[in-house]
Amino acid sequence: MDAKMQGMLLNFVLASFVLLSCIRGGTAGITSSFIRSEFPAVDIPLDHEAFSVPKGYNAPQQVHITQGDYEGKAVIISWVTPDEPGSSTVHYGTAENKFRASAKGTVSNYTFYLYKSGYIHHCLVEGLEHSTKYYYKIGSGDSSREFWFETPPPVGPDTPYKFGIIGDLGQTFNSLQTLDHYIESGAKAVLYLGDLSYADRYTKNDIGLRWDTWGRFVEKSTAYQPWMWSVGNHEIEYLPHLGEVDPFKNYLHRYTTPHLASKSSTPLWYAIRRASAHIIVLNSYSPYVKYTPQYIWLKEELTKVDREKTPWLIVLMHVPLYNSNSAHFMEGESMRSVFESWFIDYKVDVIFAGHVHAYERSYRVSNIDYNITSGSRYPKPDKSAPLYITVGDGGNQEGLASKFLDPQPEYSAFRESSYGHSTLEIKNRTHAIYHWNRNDEGKKVPVEAFVLHNQYWGSNRRRRKLKHFLLTVAEEVADF
Numbered sequence: 001m002d003a004k005m006q007g008m009l010l011n012f013v014l015a016s017f018v019l020l021s022c023i024r025g026g027t028a029g030i031t032s033s034f035i036r037s038e039f040p041a042v043d044i045p046l047d048h049e050a051f052s053v054p055k056g057y058n059a060p061q062q063v064h065i066t067q068g069d070y071e072g073k074a075v076i077i078s079w080v081t082p083d084e085p086g087s088s089t090v091h092y093g094t095a096e097n098k099f100r101a102s103a104k105g106t107v108s109n110y111t112f113y114l115y116k117s118g119y120i121h122h123c124l125v126e127g128l129e130h131s132t133k134y135y136y137k138i139g140s141g142d143s144s145r146e147f148w149f150e151t152p153p154p155v156g157p158d159t160p161y162k163f164g165i166i167g168d169l170g171q172t173f174n175s176l177q178t179l180d181h182y183i184e185s186g187a188k189a190v191l192y193l194g195d196l197s198y199a200d201r202y203t204k205n206d207i208g209l210r211w212d213t214w215g216r217f218v219e220k221s222t223a224y225q226p227w228m229w230s231v232g233n234h235e236i237e238y239l240p241h242l243g244e245v246d247p248f249k250n251y252l253h254r255y256t257t258p259h260l261a262s263k264s265s266t267p268l269w270y271a272i273r274r275a276s277a278h279i280i281v282l283n284s285y286s287p288y289v290k291y292t293p294q295y296i297w298l299k300e301e302l303t304k305v306d307r308e309k310t311p312w313l314i315v316l317m318h319v320p321l322y323n324s325n326s327a328h329f330m331e332g333e334s335m336r337s338v339f340e341s342w343f344i345d346y347k348v349d350v351i352f353a354g355h356v357h358a359y360e361r362s363y364r365v366s367n368i369d370y371n372i373t374s375g376s377r378y379p380k381p382d383k384s385a386p387l388y389i390t391v392g393d394g395g396n397q398e399g400l401a402s403k404f405l406d407p408q409p410e411y412s413a414f415r416e417s418s419y420g421h422s423t424l425e426i427k428n429r430t431h432a433i434y435h436w437n438r439n440d441e442g443k444k445v446p447v448e449a450f451v452l453h454n455q456y457w458g459s460n461r462r463r464r465k466l467k468h469f470l471l472t473v474a475e476e477v478a479d480f
């Protein structure tokens, strides 16, 4: 992007911010008048090129990577070989076609009803350099395949980094637009908000098959940059009539997270640090009330957040805590009553959720005074509260959630029932630029764009401290 474009974009962003600041002063939020014209919410047919199988005997497919440690110096590379186990070794290096190093992974297979999975490989590649492009090769002989990824910069308070946010993607033509628009955004990693393939909308062996097609569908992004996974209700797949009663079975075999690095006992919730962000991933569908593992883990993890190193504190979950759509209304209430006061005490910047197939952003509100006898039933404006943003609009086969509560509740700042994705571009410890992009009949349209001020570094006391820090830096530069 040239300087002029950048200037124009900044003006646009600032103008939007002014607009939003005005809106925030008023009472009611906005319900967008945009109506997405009907577009079939049907899955892409099996023979479509979006699901194409790579050529060659036993060629690796469904390639995806995720962060492999707490700090971003490792990745986990996963793929499936269809015909035989083959090799679980990843060859990698910093120059194309020169794979100086290798790492050995694991292979496993499983059944789901009568479906037999391919051979699923997971390989941890660790000890990487920061801010480096790595090339990697998997598979063997003529069927081997090569990809690349970039490691993030070291964890640090003013490290710029651009995240994408996608939820409830599925595998329709709308999903394909979301994915293509996301790839155009230039973001470096995805924070995924649960509900991946929607394979559980099928039955019997088609469930496993639709997990495979989804893995091939997203490969054009997932093979090249890490997607940080969280689970939704469509991953549970508790299907006793098929004899399948282990929750998250397909998901857990295929997708993996660096949960041990944050001392979590399960891949279903975990935390990572990446650039200037500390990202906490929760599971709406495992117990979280007091005394449960998830509760105990989160309590401990929050104490490890160091805003001097990672100013940005981001939480991901599937079920939104603030939602004014009639779809899934109040489903987040139980988790809200358990965790909301922590999110406020720790000044979480933003909580992203999916589940509701629409877009919604809250004001900074809290409802922590509520208890069953207090009578204070309504959320109140609260400067220490996170923003709650629902990005469940990836485009799956269930279609859009178009019935919003009327009138719009006071906690809801903006809502629109259409498909899209978000990006969060962190500039430094105080500023990040947030975008929500709608898929408008194939075009990518930025609808919301504003500057997000950091909740920790934005307070007056710390602003003064930061000013002092900047003066010190200026003096040091002058001395030099």
Ligand SMILES: *[C@@H]1O[C@H](CO)[C@@H](O)[C@H](O)[C@H]1NC(C)=O
Residues within 6 Å of the ligand: 085, 109, 110, 111, 116, 117
């Ligand atoms: C895994 O694959 C082997 C063949 O390589 C097969 O014998 C075995 O039954 C498979 N296991 C499952 C659980 O499908």
Ligand SMILES: *[C@@H]1O[C@H](CO)[C@@H](O)[C@H](O)[C@H]1NC(C)=O
Residues within 6 Å of the ligand: 369, 370, 371, 372, 373, 374, 376
């Ligand atoms: C319930 O809320 C009220 C008002 O916030 C508070 O005074 C009271 O102590 C709370 N009750 C309990 C048992 O925490």
Ligand SMILES: *[C@@H]1O[C@H](CO)[C@@H](O)[C@H](O)[C@H]1NC(C)=O
Residues within 6 Å of the ligand: 427, 428, 429, 430, 431
């Ligand atoms: C942070 O970034 C914003 C937007 O680019 C800029 O205006 C501000 O001066 C930066 N602050 C620091 C401390 O670098």
Ligand SMILES: [Fe+2]
Residues within 6 Å of the ligand: 195, 232, 233, 234, 318, 354, 355, 356
């Ligand atoms: Fe969901």
